[in-house]
Amino acid sequence: MQISRKNLDQRQDHIYDTIVVGGGAGGLSAGIYLQRYNLSSLIIDKGKARSYWMQELHNYLGLPPDTPGSELLKHGKDHYLSLNGDFLNGFVEDVVDEGDTFAVTTKVGRNNNSVYPVLRSKYIIVASGIIDQLPPLEDMQNVYEYAGYNLHVCMVCDGYEMTDKKCGFFAGSEASIEEMVFNLSWFTPYITIFTHGMFEINPQLRQQLEDHGYRIVETPIKQFLGENHQMTGVELTDGSVIELETGLISMGSKYHNDYLHRINLDYKGNNLITDKMGRTSHDRIFAIGDLKVGLNQVVVAAGDGALAATQIWRDIRNATPPRRWEENLFISEQLPVSSYQ
Structure with missing residues (x-):
């Protein structure tokens, strides 16, 4: 109840x-x-x-x-x-x-x-x-407009949904980039990495990402753009807009x-x-x-x-004794031996 x-x-x-x-x-x-x-x-x-x-x-x-x-x-x-x-x-x-x-x-x-x-x-x-930790925006409702639709938090669950689409990867740490981006490329190579200005990317990893053609955006995000729960891009705090078709959030949990x-x-x-x-x-x-x-x-x-x-x-x-069929045991005790022959 x-x-x-x-x-x-x-x-x-x-x-x-x-x-x-x-x-x-x-x-x-x-x-x-x-x-x-x-x-x-x-x-x-x-x-x-x-x-x-x-x-x-x-x-x-x-x-x-x-x-x-x-x-x-x-x-x-x-x-x-x-x-x-x-x-x-x-x-x-x-x-x-x-x-x-x-x-x-x-x-x-x-x-x-x-x-x-x-x-x-x-x-x-x-x-x-x-x-899940989501991108820290002033208007968090703006995140929930698209989270769970085409803004995903699980690559294993939803990688198929991102196949060959322009994908924003919203990272919470350098480690999340190393762990996820090259796996994400199995589904789509059109990856833009957003750090939200929260951390630095070491030169070796940065070069590796650039060698694969992945974009790195370190300017913080102002808001997500889209309509009818379908995210179409992001507006950055400097006023610039980056068009996207889908996104994957990996900012930690x-x-x-x-x-x-x-x-x-x-x-x-x-x-x-x-x-x-x-x-x-x-x-x-x-x-x-x-x-x-x-x-x-x-x-x-x-x-x-x-x-x-x-x-x-x-x-x-x-750890529990087997249950006994007490009524049948009682009846069996009352029956003569010949009844079983």
Whole structure:
């Protein structure tokens, strides 16, 4: 059921089999599988998953290519609630390992009206994802006019959409250029790199980019240009305009995993290291989706959720004695031996 401040007290003393932090594609998939395994689960969602503002999911098997991410998430949440899972809109602030259980402190509500319930579970699935850093403009709404349409944040997801188009690569660091630009050239060679004046490019890399014909623009961006959510270029702070047909933002991301700071886990960079089922270095904490090492794909996150939930069910099932058919045992005890001959 949908949990709110009005009925929180009904769950304060309940110990869930699993609390899932994050209600994106991975978290919802995990929740659906947990409920179908007859386990008790709670999804705590801060709202606006990364996939929420993806306007068209062109690479999700079985869905029309113009399906928005928000529609996928709505159907996923409805499915989860139909299986009697609990769903709470809130922001997880802290997780404490109490031994057999985890204590999860969550902020519910905003500002002075917030409450901070502590909810408990045997397992945790962290599916809270990442928040992309966007070009820092005075009018950030101007970015959201085009982000998720033809202004992309994932080359693996949307490289095909940029094939042979004039592409603006909006970089947040020199490292992002080294990591992404030459891979982006697989899809299009018509690349203009924008640094927004935030960092310098070393001479060797600059020469390498120029040798491939890629343009470098270091003047800050004033605004994106376009109409009907289709970006057609950028205006720079000096008044000049550069025409584009598409764009890829790679300015960095914030990993939403601060609530795990009390727990010693193994990381590779900012990503949690897991086994093939999503188990981290803590045997009762699983990581899925963007927080783990691997591809940042909606369909991959959904698969991660299924794997993590399945492994948790296996753990709990293996620690639980098989159920007995008591009525049949009683009947068998009453029957004479000849009845079995």
